[in-house]
Amino acid sequence: MKKIICLFALVTLFSCAKETPVEKSISEYVKANLKDPASYEKISIEVLDTVTVAKKIKDFESRGMTHEQFDNEPKDKFLYYTVSHKYRASNSFGAKELYNDIVSMDNDYKITGSHSVDK
Secondary structure, three states: OHHHHHHHHHHHHHHHOOOOHHHHHHHHHHHHHOOOHHHOEEEEEEEEEEEEHHHHHHHHHHOOOOOHHHOOOOOOOEEEEEEEEEEEEEOOOOOEEEEEEEEEEOOOOOEEEEEEOOO
């Protein structure tokens, strides 16, 4: 019985260790862009929304803006993902800071934009 429980625990541990495509993309971005990538500590990564043409049109209309650039596009066409990324990392002075970013990704999980959320 102990062997079965140990085997189950190992399988669970290794299956949880796999990165999702979103996490993998963010990890690669962190390695390439942080001043001290070794100081990176992930707190959370969460997909907030999948933005389509229909959602973008609705957003423009709610703001009283025009949306002619989307008039000939299919309403279910994918535009981008928005992802919340919270983490700790060393700043330029070597002190750990807490960061909270919103990241945009295309259909291939390539990061197309990022901005910090005010604390």
